[in-house]
Structures are given as structure tokens and as C-alpha cells.
Amino acid sequence: xxxxxxxICSQVSFVRYMQSRKTLGADQNLFIEDxxxxxxxxxxxxxxxxxxxxxxxVIFFHGGGWVFGSLETHEKLCRWIAKESKSVxxxxxxxxxxxxxxxxxYEDCLNATLHFMKNIEHYGVDPARIIVSGDSAGGNLAAxxxxxxxxxSDLPKLRAQILIYPSLQALDFNLPSYQQNRAVPLLFxxxxxxxxxxxxxxxxxxxxDVLQGTHIPSDTILNYRKWVNAxxxxxxxxxxxxxxxxxLECATEVYEKTKKFCEPNLCPLLAEDAIVQQLPETFLLTCxxxxxxxxxxxxxxxxxxxxxxxxxxxxxxxxxxIINSFNSDWFSFSAGKRGVDNxxxxxxxx
Numbered sequence: 134x135x136x137x138x139x140x141i142c143s144q145v146s147f148v149r150y151m152q153s154r155k156t157l158g159a160d161q162n163l164f165i166e167d168x169x170x171x172x173x174x175x176x177x178x179x180x181x182x183x184x185x186x187x188x189x190x191v192i193f194f195h196g197g198g199w200v201f202g203s204l205e206t207h208e209k210l211c212r213w214i215a216k217e218s219k220s221v222x223x224x225x226x227x228x229x230x231x232x233x234x235x236x237x238x239y240e241d242c243l244n245a246t247l248h249f250m251k252n253i254e255h256y257g258v259d260p261a262r263i264i265v266s267g268d269s270a271g272g273n274l275a276a277x278x279x280x281x282x283x284x285x286s287d288l289p290k291l292r293a294q295i296l297i298y299p300s301l302q303a304l305d306f307n308l309p310s311y312q313q314n315r316a317v318p319l320l321f322x323x324x325x326x327x328x329x330x331x332x333x334x335x336x337x338x339x340x341x342d343v344l345q346g347t348h349i350p351s352d353t354i355l356n357y358r359k360w361v362n363a364x365x366x367x368x369x370x371x372x373x374x375x376x377x378x379x380x381l382e383c384a385t386e387v388y389e390k391t392k393k394f395c396e397p398n399l400c401p402l403l404a405e406d407a408i409v410q411q412l413p414e415t416f417l418l419t420c421x422x423x424x425x426x427x428x429x430x431x432x433x434x435x436x437x438x439x440x441x442x443x444x445x446x447x448x449x450x451x452x453x454x455i456i457n458s459f460n461s462d463w464f465s466f467s468a469g470k471r472g473v474d475n476x477x478x479x480x481x482x483x
Contacts, residue, residue, distance in 0.1 A: 145231075148201055157208050162216050167204075170248035173241045174226035176204045178215035179256065189220040189292075189483060190258035192249060194242050194278075196269030196297075196454070198320075198328030199230045207268075209460060213473065218480040220264075221256050223249055227274070230328075231335030238332065239398050242274045243281055250288050260289040262483055266476075268456055269320075269425070270328070272299025276401035276432070283411035291413040292483050295476060297456055298420055301402040301428040303329045303394040304354055304361050306344050307378035309371045310426035317422045320453040325424050333394070339387050348391040350383045357395075360402055365434050366427050402432055410439035416479040417443055418472055420451030446475045 137144050159165070164179040180188070193211055195202040204226045215222040227241035246265060253260050267275035279294040305311075306326050315322035326343045330336060342348040354361075363377065397404040415436055419429040436443050448455065451468045456476075459469035 145200060157212070160212055160216075163212060165212075170223075170225075170245040173245040173248075174204065175245055175249075176208075176211070176224045176226070177256070178211055178222040178224070180215060180219050180221075182219070184219065184257065187257055187259035187262070189218065189262040189264060189480060190249065190253065190256065191215075191218070191220045191222045191264045191266055191295075191480065192246050192275075193222055193224045194227065194265075194267035194271035194274040195224065196267065196271045196457075197229075198324070199238050199270045199273075199332035200328055201229070202270070207457065210457060210473070213460065214477060214480070217477045220480060221258050230332040234334055235332050235393065235399055238270075239274055239277050243278050246278055246282070247288070253289075262292045263289060264293045264295060264480065264483065265291060266295035266297070267299070268297035269453065270300055270332070272296040273301060273401065275299070276301060277398045279412055280397060280401055280404050280408050283408055283413075293414045293416065293479075294412065295416045295418075295479065296429065296432070297418045297472075297476070298423055298425050298453055299401075299417075299429060299432070300325070300329065300425050301432050302361055302400045303333075303343070303391075304349055304357055304400070304403075305346060305363075305378075307346060308361075308363050308427040308431075309366055309373075309375040310428075310430075311424045312375050313373050314422050314424045314426070314452075317424070317452060320424055322424050329394075330391075333399070334390065336390065339390055342384070342387045343391065345381060346378060347381045347383050348387050349394065350388060351380045353395065354380060357403060360435060361431060363427075366430055370427070370430065402428065402435065406439055409435055409441065412436065412439075412441050414442045414483075415444070416446070416476065418446050418448070418456075418476070420448045420453060420455060420468075422451065423453040425453060444479055446472065448472055 166177050195207040211222045211224045225245045228237045265275045311322050419426045448468045455469040459473040
């Protein structure tokens, strides 16, 4: 913030620069290659050990609020998943906001996935065992891609989706988890709204409207209460400092700027039942001390209501972003390792 205030560089540029400096050398257990799938940068991790059969293919979309993150920031995680689950992992370097607004990131992730699925024979991957995955904003993108592919009859069906504390809706920033964890690192309530606005149109001037819930007409919000509703959050998650939010009137000019929040490709929780019931088996990870916890809990309910098999793992001592710290040299938490181990075990079961 200091560098931005004195005109040297923006906060976004500084964080991206610091993230880009994390580089790892060769890995004796993996073939690692940087390619482009339909003009989208990807990094492919393939185990070196021979396999008697075709491997799983895991497509991974990194988190970072659609604004940050890269192939480098999730390098350790992707390497670990590839080695421990003996899978081919494809990490996707989609375009970032605010330079590239919605639906750029979604389109990049979809196009990279389509390219991989159509050229799968080159990577020794079983077409019946393709999984899409991602954390945070990447979980949002994985859910959106999975929904888009659900009704495609010209492609292999996805075997599963892995959603790691995903962001799934932007209608209600006053759900219990948003109130309870509003100032809990690494993702504050205000930052969550800021990032999704950056992805939407790069304009954060309506941030306060989004936080107060005055960015969407009340009748529209009431219509979506069948899916986005604090009453559907289990009672044990509502006891810690939650107060029901009163709906306020929406200004027309604000809604004109934010109405795309009602599109499932941006907010997958709002997809129709006809789409949700076609989704593949799902692994869903949530953290107690995370503003996005209730997005995951509400999606879990929607999936289960539509008879989609769900493996839910909740980190009672977890916070947003903890998975990336699973083997950090200086910032490591046992809960992060437990989360990664459960992801790997789920993959091994497929």
C-alpha cells in the first residue's frame, strides 16, 4: 500500500511480482512441461514411473481471487498431487482480473479443459477418469466448468470435481460465515467482495452496496432464497455471532452494473436443478474460519438434494488458503496437510 501511495507500483503489481519469484527446480519423480492449450498457458505434471494402465487426469485451477495466483503459486501443491496420487495434473494459467474481466478466466479454464479432453491420448490419461479441481476462485472456475460440461454429449463425462473452499455466489455477503469470519485472515469479508467485483468488471465503487446486499433487487434475492439462504446452514454453524440480515432496496444503476452476479458461470450456486443433477461425484472441502464456508455448505446441500454423491471434509481448525501452506518451510499448519491428504485419498478412490 505504501508503494502504491507514493506512485511506485500498484498493490496488485507488487503482490504478483512477489508471487512470481517462487520457482522450483526439476523434480526427479515428475516430467514437467509448460505448454499452451488453445492459447491458454498450462503446466503439465506427469509421473516418471511407468504405469500399467492409463492414469487419472486432474485439471487444476489456482486460487487468488481471480486477481492473483499463477502456475508458480500452486506449483508445490500440483507436484504433490501428481506424485502422491500418481495422476497427470494440468495446472491452468488463466487470465487475471481486473485487466481481463469476466468471463475471461472462465473461458480460459473451459477452453483448456476442452483441449485436454480432446487430446487426451497424448498424455496417457483414462478418458473415464478426468477430474476438474481448484481452490477458492479456482474452485469457482472448476464448478462453472463442470456445470458447462455436464450436458455435453460429445465429450467424456467428468469423473469428479474437487472444490477447495470455493467461492460460489455473490448475492449474499451476510451469511453466517461472512459475519463470523469477517476479519479472519487470509480472506476478509470486504476483500472477498472486492475481488469478485474486480473479476466482474474491475469496478469496486459499488463495494458497500455489495456488502449491504443492495446490489440486487430484493425480489430477485427472494427468488434465489431457495438456494442462497442462511436457514439452510446447519444450526451448529450459525450459533457463533450471527444476526439475520434485513433486506434493503436496490438502486437501479447499481443493479445494472452487477446483474451478471445472477449468471451461473459467475456464481455456480445459482445453476438450475436440471444442471446440478447431472454433475459428477464431488469432493468439497470447507474451513470453519473462512468467509466462504457457507458457500460450500449451501452447494453441498444442492448437490445432495439432486442425488450427486458428495465427500465433504471440513477443517474445524482451518482458515481460507490453508491448503497452500501444507508443506511450507515457514508457514505450515497441520490442518493444511490433513486437507491435502484427504484430497489425495479421494483421487486414489476414483
